[in-house]
Amino acid sequence: MIAWRWRGNRSPPNARASNRSPPNARATNRSPHNARASNRSLHNARASNPSPRNARIYFSSQIMAIVNRNAMADTPIYSPELLEEIDFEKEHLATYDPPISLTNPGPNLKLRPLQLSDYNKGYMDLLLSALYMQDSAVTQQEFKERWDKMKASGGSYYITVIEDTSTQKIIGNAVLHVEYKLLQSSFRRGRIEDIAVLEGYRLKQLAKLLIDVTTILCKKVGCFRVSLYCKDRVIPLYQKFGFYIDKAENLMWLDKMKLQ
Structure with missing residues (x-):
């Protein structure tokens, strides 16, 4: 038998049980x-x-x-304000006949920074065809991953394109790649690459316009030196913008087999 104890006014167990509601x-x-x-x-x-x-x-x-x-x-690879700040009438380096400009490259044409959505406007087709490349085009996902890395680099890639707004196709391209150096007081070195114009839009001074705008951008972003590599047949074109051949330097490529 269990002995229950209670204190004060507490009811005994049986009493509590009897008070429970059914x-x-x-x-x-x-x-x-x-x-x-x-x-x-x-x-x-x-x-x-x-x-x-x-x-x-x-x-x-x-x-x-x-x-x-x-x-x-539609986010641009670099700020469009850089282009808006260019006074093309004062800063352009080439002559144009008939006249064209940064803001008026031709009927239905628009010069602007590269956008992520330009993949769907034939950007890769332009590069492959205009630069005579045999590589297969990258997928849209690969394009986005590379674009994101370029965008996140913080001012290393200034890619300018020309769009035909009537067809929504990218028909021109120019790349300014900015490298950061440790030795020089002005630590940005520019390299111009991938000047391309789609066939059917050539002989309209668009390549010249792209080089002109990109060369002005070099100054805008603070490059202390700018270089490019080109074929012999287009050397006279680049010389119009102040480029010259440095015979003291040799362009050398590492054998691709060494990278495998």
Whole structure:
């Protein structure tokens, strides 16, 4: 037998047991629980049958998500303000006949920084065809990964393109790659690459315009020295912009087999 002890006014065990409400009474007193359960049912009903207001909120959020994705796709590789700051009438290095300019490269043509969405505007087709490259085009995912790395480099890649707005195709390209040096007081060295114009748009002074704008950009971003490599047939074109052949330097390439 167990000896129960109690103190003060506490009721003995049997008394407490006798004061307990019967099961049915307790069940009837669970109204808050039932209320919560009914509220949950009402919430589920509203979720399965969204009100017009909730539907508007949902579709608005979906639209904003699409807008944000499009905005990211249209983010330029460098700030367009750099081009806007160029006084082309005063700073251009070449002559044009008929006249064209940075802001007016030709009918339906627009000169601007490269955008991520330009992959879908034939950018890789331009590079492969205009630069006579035999490599296969990169996938859109590979393009995005490389574009993101270039964008994140913090001012190392200034890629300028020309778009035909009537066809939404990229028809011209120029790359300024800026290297950072430790020795020189002015620590940026520029290298111009991949001047390309799509066939069908050539002989319209567009390559000359791209070189002109890119050369001006070199000064804008603070390059102390600028170089490029080109074929013999286009040497006279680059000489118009002040480039010269340094016979004391030899361009040497590492054998590709050494990199495998």
